[in-house]
Amino acid sequence: MDSGKTDQATTTLTPGASAAVVLMVAPRQWRLAVVQTCAGLIGVLLFTLLFHLIPAWLDISPDLRDSLRTSLSGRESIWLLAWEMAKENPWLGVGPMHYAATYNPVAAHPHQVILQWVAEWGTPATLMALCLGVWGMWFGLSRLRQGEVDNISAALWLSIAGALILAQVDGVFVMPYTETWLAILIGLAIAKWSNPKPTPSAQRVFFRVLAIPVILILGNVLINEAPTVPEDSEAHMSKHHTGWTPRFWAQGWIPMDGVDGVK
Known part of the structure; x- marks a missing residue:
């Protein structure tokens, strides 16, 4: 079952x-x-x-x-x-x-x-x-x-x-x-x-600076990688003959090969 x-x-x-x-x-x-x-x-x-x-x-x-x-x-x-x-x-x-x-x-x-x-x-x-x-x-x-x-x-x-x-x-x-x-x-x-206390200014600055690389990485994924996900999926399935697996964990490896073969 x-x-x-x-x-x-x-x-x-x-x-x-x-x-x-x-x-x-x-x-x-x-x-x-x-x-x-x-x-x-x-x-x-x-x-x-x-x-x-x-x-x-x-x-x-x-x-x-x-x-x-x-x-x-x-x-x-x-x-x-x-x-x-x-x-x-x-x-x-x-x-x-x-x-x-x-x-x-x-x-x-x-x-x-x-x-x-x-x-x-x-x-x-x-x-x-x-x-x-x-x-x-x-x-x-x-x-x-x-x-x-x-x-x-x-x-x-x-x-x-x-x-x-x-x-x-x-x-x-x-x-x-x-x-x-x-x-x-x-x-x-x-x-x-929780009982929040006023956040120190240094801590606020730290987290704002830390947010910059996160935004850059997510932006790169959304702009450069997300648009090619359908083509990457097709190329990966064609190369490995996996078919449409119900969950991405089932293929056992991350990430999948992209169209250009380098992703």
Whole structure:
């Protein structure tokens, strides 16, 4: 079975688990849990109405794919592969995104964030990331228990906690879409929960100067490389006979050969 698809059961239990933690630690946030539950029930009702009741009324047989599973969908194999990589490269790992360089028939990433970190980044980096994540989530919970009811803080904590729970069985820290949302949510949480102090002028100047090479590099990519991406893709597929792979990690190497053969 394709482990690239998120299990429906896990996706459903993720927000429920995060809401349960909030209710146990900060029961004053019960209204948000009620809103989340109602939203889930409305989603189920709409799905049933649009994909079952209305098609049945119109004598249409919808072709629906059922991704509800009771097995690990091959995850035990990719988890074991990540663990073996971690044991062989305990300090620095095999390198970011380099899990995909070793082909396996199941997936191009481990579908488990801790195993992916320890395999690709090594044990020290993984421990630092875990400590930072635990400290941040614990700090957020402490803020929820203090002061007045803050639905925005609760919503941020629920969203981040749900993503972290789902990351234990899926590629939340791999897919650019979820990575972008995580960056937005974590940024909002830091801004909401921190007590900012006036920034020294030297620090402001430092970051403004640091932004200059970033802007130049991104500008070069957008102007010189982005316009030729379709041609580069065609040339790469023609040379290596890869076809349209579903994810760029599946090809196992970055970057791909360009039209001129030097990219």
